Amino acid sequence: MNKEKKNIFLIGFMGAGKSTIARAIKQKLGYPVVEMDERIVKEQGMPISKIFETYGELYFRELETKLIQSLNQQEPTIVSCGGGVAMRQENVDCMRDGGSVVFLTATPQTIYERVKNSTDRPLLNGHMNVAYISELMEVRRPKYEAAADILVATDGKTKEEIAEEIIGRLEE
Numbered sequence: 001m002n003k004e005k006k007n008i009f010l011i012g013f014m015g016a017g018k019s020t021i022a023r024a025i026k027q028k029l030g031y032p033v034v035e036m037d038e039r040i041v042k043e044q045g046m047p048i049s050k051i052f053e054t055y056g057e058l059y060f061r062e063l064e065t066k067l068i069q070s071l072n073q074q075e076p077t078i079v080s081c082g083g084g085v086a087m088r089q090e091n092v093d094c095m096r097d098g099g100s101v102v103f104l105t106a107t108p109q110t111i112y113e114r115v116k117n118s119t120d121r122p123l124l125n126g127h128m129n130v131a132y133i134s135e136l137m138e139v140r141r142p143k144y145e146a147a148a149d150i151l152v153a154t155d156g157k158t159k160e161e162i163a164e165e166i167i168g169r170l171e172e
């Protein structure tokens with residue numbers, strides 16, 4: 001693993017497994033985890049859907065950018081990014097500067113099965129179906145791909161398998 005590039009940024013669509021895999025990598029490497037969504041929710045004192053409703057999406061995106069810029073100053077960290085973080089070029093530049101960027105993928109069907117019972121993903125509220133997930137995923141895919149050092153498919157793999165695959169590939 002490149003020691004200069006110390007952080008591991010996990011990016012990908014909602015439900016791709018960023019939070020789950022961040023914890024699985026922590027089990028193996030011992031680095032702390034920053035959950036971007038959780039950190040923002042805590043600091044703002046309201047759930048993400050409420051932040052969107054109250055202040056609008058742009059406000060939330062600015063909070064994401066400020067947070068990601070603060071993370072390269074710390075000890076090596078595993079960062080479970082918000083699903084939209086890689087959509088902004090300044091966020092991507094910042095991640096590539098301070099770490100390795102890992103794009104977790106899953107098929108729209110897999111994503112749907114993983115997120116269908118949750119209501120705290122405002123972009124999916126009212127659109128909780130495979131067709132919409134597929135459409136939004138295709139719009140976003142080029143940006144995720146361009147941001148990433150490596151792409152790891154998660155369908156049908158356990159979290160331990162995925163964590164080992166990531167660590168192995170980052171060491172190559």
Ligand SMILES: Nc1ncnc2c1ncn2[C@@H]1O[C@H](COP(=O)(O)OP(=O)(O)OP(=O)(O)O)[C@@H](O)[C@H]1O
Nearest residue numbers: 013014015016017018019020083114154157158159
């Ligand atoms: N490899 C996997 N196999 C089976 N289930 C998984 C896997 N990875 C994640 N899950 C499940 O899918 C759901 C979504 O995972 P997780 O919260 O880690 O995704 P996420 O990318 O962090 O999503 P978001 O950031 O949008 O909340 C969780 O219920 C989790 O347990």
Ligand SMILES: O=C(O)C1=C[C@@H](O)[C@@H](O)[C@H](O)C1
Nearest residue numbers: 014037048082083084121122
């Ligand atoms: O994909 C997205 O744009 C988002 C994903 C979630 O992690 C949250 O950051 C928020 O719901 C927006």
Ligand SMILES: [Mg+2]
Nearest residue numbers: 018019037080
């Ligand atoms: Mg998450």
